[in-house]
Every structure is written in C-alpha cells, then in structure tokens.
Amino acid sequence: MSRAFVKEDGPDNTPLPDLPISPHPNLVTPRGLADLQARLLATQARLRALRAREDRLDRLPEAAAERDIRYLEARIASAILVDPAAQPLDEVAFGLAVTVEDEAGRRTVWEITGEDEAQATARRIAPQAPLARALMGARLGEKVVWTRPAGEVTLTVTGIARPE
CATH class of the missing domain: 3.10.50.30 (Transcription elongation factor, GreA/GreB, C-terminal domain)
Structure with missing residues (x-):
C-alpha cells in the first residue's frame, strides 16, 4: 500500500487533553493510595492489551488509557499520606x-x-x-x-x- 493512503496524523493520533488536577493538597488515606496504585496498574494492563490488538485502527482507547495513566501517576506523585491510625x-x-x-x-x-x-x-x-x-x-x-x-x-x- 502506498504511504499516501496511510493516516499517520489525525485526531486518532493526537494525545487527549489531560484530566484536570485539583489545586488542593492531595491528602490520601492508605486505602486511597492503594486504590490509586491499583487503578494505575489496571490502566497500564489495559493499555498493554489495547496495544497488543491486531486491529489498531481506532487509537482513541489507547489515547484515553495514556491520559488516565498520566493523571494517576500525577496523583500518586503528589499524594500526602495521612494515616487515620x-x-x-x-x-x-x-x-x-x-x-x-x-x-x-x-x-x-x-x-x-x-x-x-x-x-x-x-x-x-x-x-x-x-x-x-x-x-x-x-x-x-x-x-x-x-x-x-x-x-x-x-x-x-x-x-x-x-x-x-
């Protein structure tokens, strides 16, 4: 197939805008931090599965997973752990x-x-x-x-x- 018919740049390949991050201090409980970490691992696994698809014409799910990973990593990095105990x-x-x-x-x-x-x-x-x-x-x-x-x-x- 000629390269002229391959869509390399377009809305499917543009990164999605980042999810808004709260301006407030990111206080978390141990349960909340564990939940963020579990959500990050699950989203990373979902992205790996999406990238392993045979038919990858629709890249929007991958872009959404990448956006979610950026959000979760930022929330984990800014977490201020407060132990209720x-x-x-x-x-x-x-x-x-x-x-x-x-x-x-x-x-x-x-x-x-x-x-x-x-x-x-x-x-x-x-x-x-x-x-x-x-x-x-x-x-x-x-x-x-x-x-x-x-x-x-x-x-x-x-x-x-x-x-x-």
Missing part, C-alpha cells in the same frame, strides 16, 4: 469517621477522605466538600451548621472514630 480522636480530622445527628434525630456516619477516594453514596467526602468543611475541627457534642443549596442544617457531632 495516627490521628487523635478529640476532634474531626481528615481520615476519620464522624457520626452526626440532625435536628430530626437521624444519625449518619461520614468519612473524610481524599478527593479521588470520595464517593457520596459510600458516605465518603473530600475535605473541600461543604459538609467536611463544616465538620473539620469540631469536637464531640459540638453543633455545626452545614450550608446546603436546600438550606442550612444543624448537625451534632455524636461520634469520632477511625474508619473500619
């Missing part, structure tokens, strides 16, 4: 689980984790989340005000523990 339990801090009670008496446990580990459905929130900002530094029995789009909620800190 070393945190005192006298006030709410990064890496700890906090039990709060709202005005209606409903109790909820939230864990303050790194941004990459945060997942609201698992009740894990990043330190930059409005709820985490309201809770950080609070002591047992203290009331905090959580400002939400739906209005303010007063919460009482009823427990501070290390996550299980």
Whole structure:
C-alpha cells in the first residue's frame, strides 16, 4: 500500500487533553493510595492489551488509557499520606469517621477522605466538600451548621472514630 493512503496524523493520533488536577493538597488515606496504585496498574494492563490488538485502527482507547495513566501517576506523585491510625480522636480530622445527628434525630456516619477516594453514596467526602468543611475541627457534642443549596442544617457531632 502506498504511504499516501496511510493516516499517520489525525485526531486518532493526537494525545487527549489531560484530566484536570485539583489545586488542593492531595491528602490520601492508605486505602486511597492503594486504590490509586491499583487503578494505575489496571490502566497500564489495559493499555498493554489495547496495544497488543491486531486491529489498531481506532487509537482513541489507547489515547484515553495514556491520559488516565498520566493523571494517576500525577496523583500518586503528589499524594500526602495521612494515616487515620495516627490521628487523635478529640476532634474531626481528615481520615476519620464522624457520626452526626440532625435536628430530626437521624444519625449518619461520614468519612473524610481524599478527593479521588470520595464517593457520596459510600458516605465518603473530600475535605473541600461543604459538609467536611463544616465538620473539620469540631469536637464531640459540638453543633455545626452545614450550608446546603436546600438550606442550612444543624448537625451534632455524636461520634469520632477511625474508619473500619
């Protein structure tokens, strides 16, 4: 085949733009760091499999994997490990689980984790989340005000523990 018909430069060969990196310090728990490392290994394996394909006409999946690897490597390199086991339990801090009670008496446990580990459905929130900002530094029995789009909620800190 003539080189004239081979597509060497084009959108499939251009690197994808990097994923945005948070401007905040990259605090991570041991679980969060292990998760980042596992995600990096899995993405590297996926890239190897993509490069081993017989038919490599579509390079977009490879570019996406390369972009994800750059992101994960940057997050691991900037990680500031905070071990919850070393945190005192006298006030709410990064890496700890906090039990709060709202005005209606409903109790909820939230864990303050790194941004990459945060997942609201698992009740894990990043330190930059409005709820985490309201809770950080609070002591047992203290009331905090959580400002939400739906209005303010007063919460009482009823427990501070290390996550299980």
